Amino acid sequence: MSVNKEFVKFENVDKSYDGKVLVVKNLQLDIAEGEFITMLGPSGSGKTTCLMMLAGFETPTNGEIYLGGKAISSIPPHKRGIGMVFQNYALFPHMTVYENLAFPLRVRKIPKDEADKKIDKALSMVSLQGFASRMPGQLSGGQQQRVAVARSLVFDPQLVLMDEPLGALDKNLRESMQYEIKHIHESIGVTVVYVTHDQSEALTMSNRIAVFNDGKVQQLSSPDELYEKPVNSFVAEFIGENNTFTGEVSDISEKKCKVKLGNAEIMANPISVKSKGERTKVSLRPERALINPKDKMDNIHNGKIEEVIYHGDHTRVRINLLGNPEFILKIPNSSANLDIKLGNEIKIGWNSEDARALDPK
Amino acid sequence: MSSETKQILTTDGIPLEVSLKKAEKKNKIKAFLLVAPLLFFLIITYVFPIGDMLFRSIDDKMVTQMLPKTFKAMENWDGQELPDEEVFAAFHEDFIKLVEDKREGKLSTQLNYTKNGFKSIIKKLRRASKKFEEGNYKEQIMSVHKRWADVEYWRAIQRRAPEFTGQKYLKGMDMYVNQEGKIVSVEEDRRIHRVLWLRTLEIAFFVTVFCFLMAYPIAHLLATLPMKYSNLLMICVLLPFWTSLLVRTASWMILLQQQGIVNDFFVGIGLVADDNRPEMMYNKTGSYVAMTQILLPFMVLPLYSVMKTISPSLMRAGKSLGGTPFVAFWKVYFPLTIPGIGAGCLLVFILAIGYYITPALVGGASGTLISNQIAFHMKSTLDWSFASAMGLMLLSGVLVIYWLYNKIVGIDNIKLG
Numbered sequence: 163m164s165v166n167k168e169f170v171k172f173e174n175v176d177k178s179y180d181g182k183v184l185v186v187k188n189l190q191l192d193i194a195e196g197e198f199i200t201m202l203g204p205s206g207s208g209k210t211t212c213l214m215m216l217a218g219f220e221t222p223t224n225g226e227i228y229l230g231g232k233a234i235s236s237i238p239p240h241k242r243g244i245g246m247v248f249q250n251y252a253l254f255p256h257m258t259v260y261e262n263l264a265f266p267l268r269v270r271k272i273p274k275d276e277a278d279k280k281i282d283k284a285l286s287m288v289s290l291q292g293f294a295s296r297m298p299g300q301l302s303g304g305q306q307q308r309v310a311v312a313r314s315l316v317f318d319p320q321l322v323l324m325d326e327p328l329g330a331l332d333k334n335l336r337e338s339m340q341y342e343i344k345h346i347h348e349s350i351g352v353t354v355v356y357v358t359h360d361q362s363e364a365l366t367m368s369n370r371i372a373v374f375n376d377g378k379v380q381q382l383s384s385p386d387e388l389y390e391k392p393v394n395s396f397v398a399e400f401i402g403e404n405n406t407f408t409g410e411v412s413d414i415s416e417k418k419c420k421v422k423l424g425n426a427e428i429m430a431n432p433i434s435v436k437s438k439g440e441r442t443k444v445s446l447r448p449e450r451a452l453i454n455p456k457d458k459m460d461n462i463h464n465g466k467i468e469e470v471i472y473h474g475d476h477t478r479v480r481i482n483l484l485g486n487p488e489f490i491l492k493i494p495n496s497s498a499n500l501d502i503k504l505g506n507e508i509k510i511g512w513n514s515e516d517a518r519a520l521d522p523k
Numbered sequence: 524m525s526s527e528t529k530q531i532l533t534t535d536g537i538p539l540e541v542s543l544k545k546a547e548k549k550n551k552i553k554a555f556l557l558v559a560p561l562l563f564f565l566i567i568t569y570v571f572p573i574g575d576m577l578f579r580s581i582d583d584k585m586v587t588q589m590l591p592k593t594f595k596a597m598e599n600w601d602g603q604e605l606p607d608e609e610v611f612a613a614f615h616e617d618f619i620k621l622v623e624d625k626r627e628g629k630l631s632t633q634l635n636y637t638k639n640g641f642k643s644i645i646k647k648l649r650r651a652s653k654k655f656e657e658g659n660y661k662e663q664i665m666s667v668h669k670r671w672a673d674v675e676y677w678r679a680i681q682r683r684a685p686e687f688t689g690q691k692y693l694k695g696m697d698m699y700v701n702q703e704g705k706i707v708s709v710e711e712d713r714r715i716h717r718v719l720w721l722r723t724l725e726i727a728f729f730v731t732v733f734c735f736l737m738a739y740p741i742a743h744l745l746a747t748l749p750m751k752y753s754n755l756l757m758i759c760v761l762l763p764f765w766t767s768l769l770v771r772t773a774s775w776m777i778l779l780q781q782q783g784i785v786n787d788f789f790v791g792i793g794l795v796a797d798d799n800r801p802e803m804m805y806n807k808t809g810s811y812v813a814m815t816q817i818l819l820p821f822m823v824l825p826l827y828s829v830m831k832t833i834s835p836s837l838m839r840a841g842k843s844l845g846g847t848p849f850v851a852f853w854k855v856y857f858p859l860t861i862p863g864i865g866a867g868c869l870l871v872f873i874l875a876i877g878y879y880i881t882p883a884l885v886g887g888a889s890g891t892l893i894s895n896q897i898a899f900h901m902k903s904t905l906d907w908s909f910a911s912a913m914g915l916m917l918l919s920g921v922l923v924i925y926w927l928y929n930k931i932v933g934i935d936n937i938k939l940g
Contacts, residue, residue, distance in 0.1 A: 219839055239842040240851070252840035256858045265854070266844035317845065 168228070169195035169353055170216065170321065175225035177211050185211050187377040189225070193355065195320075198347050200356045200364040203374030204400070209357050212374075213323050216355065218242050229321065240269075245314030245322040245352075249329055251306045253298040259285070259309050260294035266317040284312040287346055304335045311343065315352065324356045328363065340366050361401050365389065373397050389447075394434060395520040398445040405451070405489050407444040408522065411435050418460075418514050426484045429460045429514035434521045441522035446512060448478075448490045453502075455511030462511040465489060467504055477502065483510060573918070580691050580912035586633050586683040589626065590617045594684040602681060605674050611661040614680075615652070622649055638679035644668045691912035696720075716896070716913075723892040726810055726882075727875035733815040734822040734871045735864065741819075742826035742863070747835070757827075764820045772884045775813040779804040779885065805887025813881045818874055822867035829863030865932045873921050893917060 170193035177186040186208040193199050201209035214220040216227060218239030226233050234242060254262050263284055267277040285291050288308035298306055307327060314322050324343075328336045344367045347354050358364055364371050365385040373380045373388065373396075381388060381397045392398035395406070409423035411432070419432040421444055430444045455462060465483035476492050479502060483489040491510065493502065502508075531539040587594065592613035600606045621627045627649055634641035644667070651667045665672040682700065693699055693706060697714040701707050708714065741760065745753050763771055778784050786800045795801060803809060833856065841851030879894040886892070893913060900910040928934065 217839075217843055219842075238848075239839070240845050240847050242843075243845065244843060246840065246843040248836045248840055250834060250836060252834065252836040254837060254840070254855050265841070265846070269845045269847075269850055313844065323843075 166195040166230070168192045169197075169230060170355070171228040172212070173226050173228065175212075175215065175222045175227060177208070177215060177220065178223045184223075185377050186215075186222075189377075189379065191372060191379060191382070193353065195353055196351045198344070198354045198356065198367060198369045200358060200368040200371045201374055202358060202361060202364040202371050202400075205359060207374040208377040209359075209372075209374040210325060213325055213355060213357050216321075217244055217246055217323055243317075243319050243321075245317070245319035247307075247310045247314045247322070247324040247327040249326045251298075251310040251327075253306055253309055253313070255298055257298075258294065259290070259296050259298065259301070262298065262309060263294075263313050263316045266313065270317060272317075280316050280318075284316040287315070287350075288312045288342070303331055304339060307331060307339060308342075311346065315346070315350070319352065321353045321355065324354065326358050327356075328358075328360075336363070337366075343367065365401075373400060375400070391433075392445065392518065392520070395443045395445060395523045398443075398518065398520060403448050403490060403492075405446045405448060405486070407446075407484065407486055409442060409444065411438055411440045411442055411519065414438055419519055421519060424485050426463070428463075428484070428517065430517040430519040431515050433518045435519045442519045443522050444517050444519050446517045448492045450516040451489075451491055451510050451512045453491065453493065454509050457511075459511035460514045461517065462509060464507055465510055467502060467506050467508060470502055470504060481508070481510065573915075576911040576914055579908050580915055581687045581689060582908060583683065583688040583690075584686045586630065587686050589621060589630050589633075590614065590680070590683075592617050593680070597681050597684065600681070602678055603674075605661075605665075605672065606677055608659070608661045610677075611664055615655070615660045615664065618648065619652065622652065634680065634683065637682055638676065640670055641676070641679075644670045644676075691909045692916065694909060695913045695916050716893075719891070719893045719896055722807075722889075723876055723894075726807065726814070726890070726892060727872050727878075729811060730814045730818060730875045731822075731868050731872045733811065734818050735868060737815070738819055738822035738826055738867065739860075739864075742823050742830050745823070745827045746830035746833070760820055760823050763816070768817065768880055769884075771817060772813055772881045775809070775816070775881075775885055776804060779809055779812065804885050805890065807886075807890045809885035809887065810882045810890035810892075813885050814875055814878055817881060818871045821870045821874060825866035825870065826860065826863040829860050829866075833859050861932070865928065869925070869928055872924065876921060876924075877917055 170191075172189045172191040175186060175189040176184055178184050185206075189208075189212065191212075201212060203209045211220060215222050216229075218234070218237065222235060226235055228234065229242065229244075254265065257265070260281060263281045264277055267280060272280070281294070282291070285294060288311055290305060290308050290312065293301065293305065293309075298309065301309065307330075310327065311324075314324075327343075328339050331339060340363055343354075347367075356364075356367065365388075368385055370382060370384055371388050372382045375396050381393050383391075388397065389402050392401060398404050399406070407421065407423050407428060409421040409428075411419050412422040412427065413420035414432055414435065414437065417431070419430055419435060421428050421430050421442060428444065430442075435442045452459075463484055465481040467479055468482050468487060469480035471478040471480075474495070476494050479491040479493060480487075481489045481491060489510075533539055533542050593610060596610040596613035597606065600610060618627065618630075621630055627645060631642045631645035634645070648664065648667050648671070651663075655663050670676050682704075690700060695716055697709050697716045698706055699709060741756070745756055745760070748756065776783075780786070781800045781802060781804075783804075785803060786795070789795045790797050790800065803812070837855050837859070838851050841855040842848060846854065876892075877894050878892060879898060882890055882892045883895050883898070886895070894917070897910045897913050897917070900906045900913070925934075
């Protein structure tokens with residue numbers, strides 16, 4: 163069976179609230195059936211607006227959204243059949259868990275015995291059997307969250323939207339809920355559009371991530387690609403940790419370029435630079451730089467250790483390197499005890515392939 | 524809990540509980556002193572007047588004190604036949620004393636409350652009593668007027684013997700104790716109080732309904748509008764609140780009178796003929812309109828405070844789960860506003876049931892309420908005990924409503940802000 167690659171389609175969607183500023187600019191986005199896609203971005207980047215337009219609570223100022231091939235801009239929210247999990251759960255406080263879950267079934271006039279089966283199934287999916295008669299106020303935050311998830315799935319929607327659903331939970335609970343939601347998605351194959359500003363959440367859960375900034379999708383790709391191969395400096399800085407060098411391209415070939423920083427030169431991988439003389443920001447992941455490299459690397463430089471922070475499983479070292487005092491290194495705690503002491507000079511090396519020369523921004 | 528066998532001691536050997544009490548005693552005294560002024564104020568301005576009102580409404584000592592000897596003599600009388608000489612003699616003695624003090628008029632007024640016809644025969648008795656000879660008072664008094672020989676009138680006097688009476692309460696319900704000592708209703712055409720009670724309930728009920736219907740959308744708007752508009756709207760709601768009640772009522776008189784602005788407008792748009800202007804004042808309509816407007820903020824404010832706490836995402840959730848906007852409103856939003864509805868309705872109903880100035884000014888004859896009747900007895904007839912009795916009936920009516928509300932909705936379910 164072929165999967166519908168354009169199950170949800172945003173076509174040239176613009177959105178403005180006040181007629182002066184576009185919060186979403188010419189959005190093009192295709193979401194495949196069964197996919198778990200995350201809209202990730204800082205607050206005010208337009209991601210929640212996109213979700214609200216998809217749910218039907220906001221109308222696009224321009225452009226059209228398609229769901230399963232049908233234009234939905236003129237369909238009111240209650241006829242779209244989209245499940246939604248809200249930031250603050252939005253459980254009906256005057257109804258029991260059972261009544262909350264029964265609500266979408268009742269409005270669809272599903273017979274009671276069938277509805278009961280669906281509710282049982284949904285509650286067991288989030289392992290909350292036996293909680294049916296509780297009021298939402300008697301549940302913990304994590305349990306309320308699960309009820310909200312169960313409620314959004316109980317009427318078997320094809321598409322579920324989640325608007326920062328884990329924002330109010332503490333760290334441990336958030337992590338376990340991430341896996342739980344991921345497993346539910348895998349087991350029932352529903353399409354999920356998930357909004358968050360937490361990058362680790364996005365990386366853990368998604369098939370694909372759309373990074374939003376300034377009303378635009380900066381990059382849409384799988385989590386590993388997003389982390390390993392950011393296409394611009396916003397994405398590189400927003401996702402994960404990042405060391406940057408700002409400089410000017412002094413020489414460029416197909417796979418390599420030379421970047422001149424003040425009084426040194428480094429080799430980098432030209433991603434968005436095309437010609438000599440362009441300004442660029444070189445991005446390098448901390449774990450791609452090695453101390454005292456044994457291999458032959460095309461970038462080897464000396465730096466001075468400014469700060470050592472113990473993190474349990476690894477140690478973070480801040481180094482003043484090539485005029486950048488914020489260069490971060492992560493050293494696994496296994497090892498071969500390198501001489502990491504404050505003030506020491508050490509040798510640091512990386513491959514030019516990992517140093518991505520991006521737009522200067 | 525510490526038991527005797529295992530008592531926790533502080534370091535200096537005093538039981539923990541004792542030293543805790545000691546430590547808290549000071550704070551308790553401070554707390555009490557802080558509320559004391561309010562407590563005394565409440566006792567003086569609320570508990571005392573209501574106690575006095577209660578006492579006044581059942582107090583009937585006046586006649587008891589005017590005819591002490593008569594009532595003492597009547598103790599042996601069975602009330603079947605005319606009383607014997609002993610009672611007449613005692614009555615004569617009391618009566619002469621009253622005439623000396625010029626208080627027999629008061630007696631006649633009081634006895635006339637109990638039974639009509641006393642006024643004239645007491646006047647006659649006063650004149651005749653000057654020529655009375657000593658002894659055989661029964662014959663002499665009975666010869667003054669045939670009513671003095673009627674056992675009914677003596678029974679009426681006897682009914683005034685107790686120091687306390689509930690008859691004012693009966694009167695408030697248009698009932699009285701008849702000759703046989705049974706509680707019966709007064710004749711149909713003399714029942715004024717029952718009509719007033721029913722009208723008071725009716726007007727209070729409909730004013731509450733109108734207020735609710737108008738306040739709900741306003742409160743919803745207030746709770747959902749952006750701050751800058753909602754502040755303006757809030758001021759619009761509260762502005763009348765800050766204007767004198769009398770001024771507002773008077774402005775309704777200007778609006779509603781037959782040559783008033785509203786009528787002019789109706790005539791202007793051709794809704795009514797110029798020579799057939801409807802009366803919108805000095806009747807129930809006037810009371811409804813003015814009271815609804817005046818009591819509206821009391822409904823808006825509790826509703827608003829409750830609606831403010833309802834997250835807009837709940838309505839969205841209702842819609843996204845497939846409920847039409849109406850279903851989402853009715854099943855999700857509305858039930859959550861019930862505490863505010865309860866508070867608002869209770870507040871408006873209780874205020875409306877005791878409303879006075881507005882119905883007095885714009886209510887006319889058919890729009891006055893029980894409180895106007897109370898005021899009438901306070902100011903015009905000076906029958907304070909009756910006014911007190913009706914006041915207490917009103918108070919207990921309010922308490923009954925409160926109790927019913929608590930039974931049906933639950934008082935914990937109320938939210939005033």
